[in-house]
Amino acid sequence: MKILVLKSSGNKKGSSNLLADEFIRSAKESGHEITEYDVIRSDIRPCLGCNHCGMSGPCVQKDDYENKLKGMIRETDMLVFVMPVYYFNWPAQLKAAIDRFYSFTGELARMHKKTALIAVAWDNSDSVFDVVKACYKRICEYMNFMDQGMVIGKGCGTPEMTRRSRYMNEAYELGKKM
Numbered sequence: 001m002k003i004l005v006l007k008s009s010g011n012k013k014g015s016s017n018l019l020a021d022e023f024i025r026s027a028k029e030s031g032h033e034i035t036e037y038d039v040i041r042s043d044i045r046p047c048l049g050c051n052h053c054g055m056s057g058p059c060v061q062k063d064d065y066e067n068k069l070k071g072m073i074r075e076t077d078m079l080v081f082v083m084p085v086y087y088f089n090w091p092a093q094l095k096a097a098i099d100r101f102y103s104f105t106g107e108l109a110r111m112h113k114k115t116a117l118i119a120v121a122w123d124n125s126d127s128v129f130d131v132v133k134a135c136y137k138r139i140c141e142y143m144n145f146m147d148q149g150m151v152i153g154k155g156c157g158t159p160e161m162t163r164r165s166r167y168m169n170e171a172y173e174l175g176k177k178m
């Protein structure tokens with residue numbers, strides 16, 4: 001299947017991308033077609049809430065989302081959200097990309113895309129991921145996404161910490177079972 005991996009860290013070789021690379025490695029070994037897209041290195045503007053799209057039409061903002069990423073999302077079978085936790089939440093640029101689902105909410109919800117979440121944080125506590133996981137689950141329900149799994153990288157504050165963690169293997173295993 002086609003898998004679109006949405007990366008969202010400014011650190012190209014940072015912790016979240018390290019885990020994403022493990023996921024990608026095994027998913028490729030299983031024969032899947034992977035496309036990577038870095039939302040942080042794109043011109044993706046926040047949803048203006050202008051309702052010009054009426055939730056099913058072109059967005060007035062002709063940026064990388066409208067011109068490129070929207071089509072890539074339509075084409076893919078699966079979306080993987082890859083993120084560092086920022087203040088107990090999703091990083092703004094990835095959240096901006098999610099908010100822009102608005103212009104094709106119904107269409108996207110009818111596609112029943114598969115999804116997965118790969119998140120990292122410095123903290124080693126479960127609670128640091130509460131908002132991130134709750135938001136992901138609600139988005140899956142609302143958008144009819146079919147969650148395929150989450151890698152919740154606690155204590156992944158630096159690439160060194162992450163490389164030593166069990167989450168490298170978890171990410172690899174998640175890719176393998178796709």
Ligand SMILES: Cc1cc2nc3c(=O)[nH]c(=O)nc-3n(C[C@H](O)[C@H](O)[C@H](O)COP(=O)(O)O)c2cc1C
Pocket residue numbers: 009010011013014015016017083084085086087088089120121122123124128156157158159
């Ligand atoms: C703006 C900002 C906010 C952060 N907020 C949190 C946080 O709330 N909890 C936490 O444990 N780590 C937090 N961190 C640390 C990062 O999540 C952590 O260092 C992560 O490994 C960075 O991933 P990356 O290498 O993929 O960029 C924050 C880092 C930044 C830059």
